[in-house]
Amino acid sequence: MRWLLLKDLQILRRSPLLTALLVIYPIVLAVLIGFAVSRGPDKPRVAFFNEIATEQGGLDLGESGFSQEAAFDQLCERIECVSVDSRDDALDKVADGDVLAALIIPEDFLDKLQAQLTGSGLDPASVEVHVNEDDPVKARLVDDRIQSLITEANLVLSDEISTQLLNYLDVLVEGGSVDVPILGQSIDVLGLQKSEAVLKAIRTELPPEQQQVVDEVIRFAQLARENLGFADDLLTSVAEPIAVEKQVVEGDVPPLDTFAISVAIAVTLMFVTVLLVAGSLALEREENTFTRLTRGLVGRGGLLVEKIGLGTLCSLVVALVLLGVLELFVHIEWDRIHLILLAILFAGCGFAAMGSAIGVAAREVRASALLAFALALPIAFLSLVPTGTVSATVYDWIRLVTGAFPFRPALDAFSAALSSGGPDLVLPLLHLAILTVAYFALARVALKRFA
């Protein structure tokens, strides 16, 4: 059997295209995944045009105010603001695809907002968003990003307003000075607390029948002061009415980097190993050597074992190359290498056994490659469907179908091996071992039938 293995490696060495694919594919994938996980998502490019005159500083909300410059600086931390000179320039950039969207702040934006806040106007302040929805995925992305930004801006504004209202209430209860933008001056407010004290002081100098009336006013002032004290909490909660307390009910979630690496290794091994083993087995038939070999030189089972061994060996090399390149971008816990090797070997065996079953079914190398792609690609996509994105019944069916292929258990095995925060390693390894035996048996039966 070792002579057959050496022969296959020799043939592989003499197939420059296939060897290049085996080496380059994991490196390219590793670099792509590496960049993706180390750089994070890019900010969307948005053309930003502000029609408000620069001398109009912002909203007058009393002591704190609302600076338009500060607000727009905050906005441009979330998106990549592309400065434009005019409204037309902004629209041209959207049409050309230079930017994802154009955000235009109309000239009367702050005036309308100010009018709303002071109760002198009901026309709502609005911003203009222009998007180029030339494909549905981009359209959804733009909608989500813009909606998220506007929601955040509204929250910032409502927080500022709540703070200002709390200041007004404090002055009303305790007394003090208040700026009135409409009047353009500040006024002194006595406050409920001081009013109550003044009334108590003059009460004793009044006739008894008038004292009774003053007592009612004092009680009202007390009640108003106490109840307005509750308004503090109420207004604070209005600024952020819903708080999130996340509890993980199920699933040992690996870190995002680990998951990305696991996906990269599982996808690479699936394509490389399945294609290699299926192609190598189909080649024995294409070269007419299958009958010559199995006529007493090598048993059919032995031939399958040799091909699975070849696939597993290549899996090991390819996965280690991939991890080596990924190390340049993300930290890999090399002290877990024994677990990583175990996961690679089991996954390699699983994929190789699947490849052998495909190779037996196909009589030509090209047909085996086509069959391998046709099977592997949808299985990989299905295995990555997360819970909650489809109905429970559909998800159960997906789990059932993907459970019959090595991709999902391989993904779980890599997640478990790469990080201590991942799922348990034993179950995916057991799953892969069962699949290896099942695919080997299937290939063995098919080999007898097709031969």
Added chain:
Amino acid sequence: MASSRGTALEARGLSKRYGERRALRDVGFSVEGGELLAIVGPNGAGKTTLLGILAGITAPDEGNVAVPAGEVGWVPQQAALYRRLTVAENLRLFARLEGTDDPDAGVEEMLRQTGLADRRDDQVSELSGGNQQRINIAIGLLARPAVLLLDEPSAGLDPGQRIRLWEFVSERAEAGTTVIYSTHQIEEASHYGDRLLVLADGEVLFDGAFPDLRRQAGDGDGDGDGDGDPEADFVRFLRKHGH
């Protein structure tokens, strides 16, 4: 060409069915050591099935095959070689898989016998069809079998390549190897075969030397020695037997 060295292979009552179709019906014959036996017949006569049974690849429904001379080497119709390996690498691989005592010596011997020593390091894909077939046969000879089975060895070769191929095969027979080959080219069978086994619809119609077949076929001029064209004689023979 044949030199009698005792029975090398004997087939008795071989029958084989594929579903409703009967591929072989009670086929029996024997071959002597060093004899060249040509199995001839039209397409679908059962030649490949018979060779498959003799090689042990296909199990017969009835009958058995005895090979008192020893091992049987089998050479498939299409060259069963790794085209990305060199001539020497192919021979060495199969010599090792055959478990020969000295694989390198076996490789050198086959390179010498095939006359391809100077092309030992060429990849098989670079060889002509005729040279590929010579390596194909050489692999069948690596284990020094007493009986060599060749399934239509000259199919797809040009006349020059055929002549060189049959010279090579005849040398092996002269060296004592019993050669059984299938062909539908009667001229080749009559020229290179010591004996002919004619199959049609899975039945043996004739077992003997070509001159006897020609006599059985008869001719148009009535002299009883055929008309000089082996193919015409063979067609007449088949028609005479209802095929």
